[in-house]
Amino acid sequence: MTMTQPLVLPDTGRRVAVLGAGSWGTTFAKILGDAGCSVAVWARRPELAREISQSRRNSDYLPGINLPRNVAASPRLPEVLEGAEHVYLSVPSQSLRENLRIVKELIPETATVVSLMKGVERGTLARMSEVILAELGIDSDRIAVVSGPNLALEIAKEQPTAAVVSSTSLATASDVALAASNRYFRCFVNTDVVGTEFGGVLKNLIAVAIGIVDGVGYGENTKASIITRGLVEMTDFAVAYGALPETMSGLAGLGDLIATCESPLSRNNTAGRLLGQGYDYHEVVAQMNQTAEGLASVAPVLELAAAKGVEMPIVMQVAEVLAGTLAPRDLAPHLTTDTTEPQGE
Ligand SMILES: NC(=O)c1ccc[n+]([C@@H]2O[C@H](COP(=O)([O-])OP(=O)(O)OC[C@H]3O[C@@H](n4cnc5c(N)ncnc54)[C@H](O)[C@@H]3O)[C@@H](O)[C@H]2O)c1
Numbered sequence: 001m002t003m004t005q006p007l008v009l010p011d012t013g014r015r016v017a018v019l020g021a022g023s024w025g026t027t028f029a030k031i032l033g034d035a036g037c038s039v040a041v042w043a044r045r046p047e048l049a050r051e052i053s054q055s056r057r058n059s060d061y062l063p064g065i066n067l068p069r070n071v072a073a074s075p076r077l078p079e080v081l082e083g084a085e086h087v088y089l090s091v092p093s094q095s096l097r098e099n100l101r102i103v104k105e106l107i108p109e110t111a112t113v114v115s116l117m118k119g120v121e122r123g124t125l126a127r128m129s130e131v132i133l134a135e136l137g138i139d140s141d142r143i144a145v146v147s148g149p150n151l152a153l154e155i156a157k158e159q160p161t162a163a164v165v166s167s168t169s170l171a172t173a174s175d176v177a178l179a180a181s182n183r184y185f186r187c188f189v190n191t192d193v194v195g196t197e198f199g200g201v202l203k204n205l206i207a208v209a210i211g212i213v214d215g216v217g218y219g220e221n222t223k224a225s226i227i228t229r230g231l232v233e234m235t236d237f238a239v240a241y242g243a244l245p246e247t248m249s250g251l252a253g254l255g256d257l258i259a260t261c262e263s264p265l266s267r268n269n270t271a272g273r274l275l276g277q278g279y280d281y282h283e284v285v286a287q288m289n290q291t292a293e294g295l296a297s298v299a300p301v302l303e304l305a306a307a308k309g310v311e312m313p314i315v316m317q318v319a320e321v322l323a324g325t326l327a328p329r330d331l332a333p334h335l336t337t338d339t340t341e342p343q344g345e
């Protein structure tokens, strides 16, 4: 039996913790480390924790990327969370609640809790910040969310981009933005938590639609129509839930929509492409070895849309393709329920 080494971190700056050592958790740990923080990462698998701490690598998720020396990992939650000023959460959305129940007593009393996730919980229909609020029972001013055009591997290669940090407290958002901004990653702040979170959730669904038509072999007109009409659906939905329209035309809305729809690095886009190529839902899930949040968020988003009377024809068609009741080649942006509606507004 190989022993796991104790977590050793150079005391370079403020201590933060990242829970989840997949593509985004590890990339965000690098962002924080390169911004000067001392970063403890929770990796469920001891061998991954060892690779991160000893080789400064996470070769399964981020091949070829070197992590800074102020990032180390452990499978033991108490030593990861000890003294953390910020706790960044990057596990699959559907597993957040069960994970919070495990870590609740270990999170330092004054820590800010930050969601890096882009999903809605099935069953409760809760956004990730709402799950955090419900499970931890902390003041909403201690909760922040991060979202934007943030494809992990590009950022891990230090290609410059930006993100939005949102919290009901501007001071909390600014504090997180300061901790997470570095020479290749710039954080802007706002207090529109609803819009920032829903932007990240909804663009995943449109990216699945783009992947589907890509897999079918349709070209740029179809994709541009879906992106344009998709942004309308995203905005109608988010505004119905209290978001500011400008959030949807910013980094957390349009910005992330473009990045995710255009990139073969996107897992949602990839899952859609497999559907478009004729694989069914179960075959796609079996082929994906990373989290494609859009697949789980379709049903809760449609439930939320129905509750507010918001029409989402593209998301509805994605649900039908997933259910096997619509052929991928029949997914089309012109299949709105009301063709007299002004298009692209
Ligand atoms: N990868 C990106 O480019 C990116 C960018 C921005 C946001 N996000 C969001 O970050 C979140 C995490 O995505 P990711 O890309 O890191 O996914 P991933 O699939 O790369 O990694 C998920 C991690 O969670 C672990 N995990 C799986 N099931 C778990 C469970 N039940 N409990 C605890 N841990 C579990 C996995 O072992 C893995 O380490 C998602 O909500 C995603 O939408 C991802």
Ligand SMILES: O=P(O)(O)OC[C@H](O)CO
Pocket (backbone or CB within 6 Å): 118, 148, 149, 150, 151, 152, 204, 207, 256, 259, 260, 265, 266, 267, 268, 269, 291, 292, 293
């Ligand atoms: O790989 P995806 O589809 O989960 O997208 C990753 C990020 O959310 C892009 O901003």
